[in-house]
Amino acid sequence: MTKALPNIAVLGATGVVGREILNILEENKVQYNSIKFLASARSAGSTIEFKGEKHTVIEATPEVFKDINICLASAGGETSKKFAPIAAQYGCVFIDNSSAFRMDPEVPLVIAGVNDEDLRKHKGIIANPNCSTSQLMLPLKALDEKYKVKKMIVSTYQAVSGAGLKAINELTDNIKTNLVGMPYEPSAFKYEIAFNVIPQIDMFCDNGYTKEEMKVTNETRKILHFDENVKISCTAVRVPVYIGHSEAVSVEFENEVDPNEARELLKNTWGVEVRDEISDFVYPTPKDAAGKNPVYVGRIRKSIAFDNGLEFFCVADNLRIGAALNTVRIAEKVIEMELY
Numbered sequence: 227m228t229k230a231l232p233n234i235a236v237l238g239a240t241g242v243v244g245r246e247i248l249n250i251l252e253e254n255k256v257q258y259n260s261i262k263f264l265a266s267a268r269s270a271g272s273t274i275e276f277k278g279e280k281h282t283v284i285e286a287t288p289e290v291f292k293d294i295n296i297c298l299a300s301a302g303g304e305t306s307k308k309f310a311p312i313a314a315q316y317g318c319v320f321i322d323n324s325s326a327f328r329m330d331p332e333v334p335l336v337i338a339g340v341n342d343e344d345l346r347k348h349k350g351i352i353a354n355p356n357c358s359t360s361q362l363m364l365p366l367k368a369l370d371e372k373y374k375v376k377k378m379i380v381s382t383y384q385a386v387s388g389a390g391l392k393a394i395n396e397l398t399d400n401i402k403t404n405l406v407g408m409p410y411e412p413s414a415f416k417y418e419i420a421f422n423v424i425p426q427i428d429m430f431c432d433n434g435y436t437k438e439e440m441k442v443t444n445e446t447r448k449i450l451h452f453d454e455n456v457k458i459s460c461t462a463v464r465v466p467v468y469i470g471h472s473e474a475v476s477v478e479f480e481n482e483v484d485p486n487e488a489r490e491l492l493k494n495t496w497g498v499e500v501r502d503e504i505s506d507f508v509y510p511t512p513k514d515a516a517g518k519n520p521v522y523v524g525r526i527r528k529s530i531a532f533d534n535g536l537e538f539f540c541v542a543d544n545l546r547i548g549a550a551l552n553t554v555r556i557a558e559k560v561i562e563m564e565l566y
Contacts, residue, residue, distance in 0.1 A: 240269045249538070264275070264301075291318045298321050343566055358441070377532070387545055393419075404421060522540065
């Protein structure tokens with residue numbers, strides 16, 4: 227017997243990613259019985275538009291989860307740590323977009339279309355990966371199935387929207403002051419971001435890598451079930467782009483790889499769009515990705531540094547594939563697989 231449609235909620239509905247979740251719920255025509263819009267006490271009582279109608283935002287409290295089947299959460303790690311266990315106790319599937327539970331061995335870390343079967347292991351909480359990890363998984367999973375990943379080096383070029391609204395506004399203000407020759411004191415970043423790149427995202431770890439860089443390493447292992455023999459290294463850089471993370475990826479495989487074959491493989495991979503005609507200067511850029519769903523892949527070529535190596539460049543809208551879109555896709559999978 228098919229389950230009744232779920233009661234769903236969006237936690238952090240008034241935030242940048244929360245609003246994008248609402249847009250994608252509407253775009254994807256996700257089916258549900260009822261929907262609630264949850265936020266902090268500060269935002270409670272305000273109105274939000276969804277499907278052409280005004281809705282009142284409700285304060286997130288423990289009791290509100292009693293009659294919710296699926297919660298799509300993007301309200302920060304501390305909020306998730308507070309409410310996710312409570313929601314799970316009430317039988318709600320809490321799909322969390324923060325970093326709070328990503329490396330918890332009891333919580334599946336899922337990219338829809340990559341490791342859907344891991345959803346069956348959930349105990350009420352499902353984690354959505356970091357944005358820079360997310361866009362890499364769709365092409366990498368397809369390549370790994372064919373050639374088996376042995377080693378990978380990733381360099382990311384990440385948009386300011388990954389650091390939130392304050393960072394978006396800082397880029398705008400910083401550009402304006404630079405253009406008129408005025409000094410600027412940054413607050414969202416350690417250095418000025420206008421006309422600059424900053425080789426630091428998140429705090430530094432003892433090994434000299436940043437937390438962002440280690441997220442790519444550790445989350446990739448968890449999602450694709452790689453063991454410690456697969457070596458992964460990342461350098462994460464903030465760039466003066468509003469929307470769209472870019473990644474230069476070098477992969478060494480156990481099996482011989484042909485770039486033309488790999489290109490055709492990626493053309494037939496769900497969620498991936500290949501833009502790779504260098505004779506006509508066709509390759510992906512962040513502007514291509516903004517507001518779009520695919521992970522765009524180009525510059526596919528045989529590595530001259532690695533045996534059985536492949537190089538490629540991938541770009542995606544970090545607010546979508548890296549956050550809101552995958553959160554909604556996970557919810558759709560939970561509904562489809564009747565895991566609520």
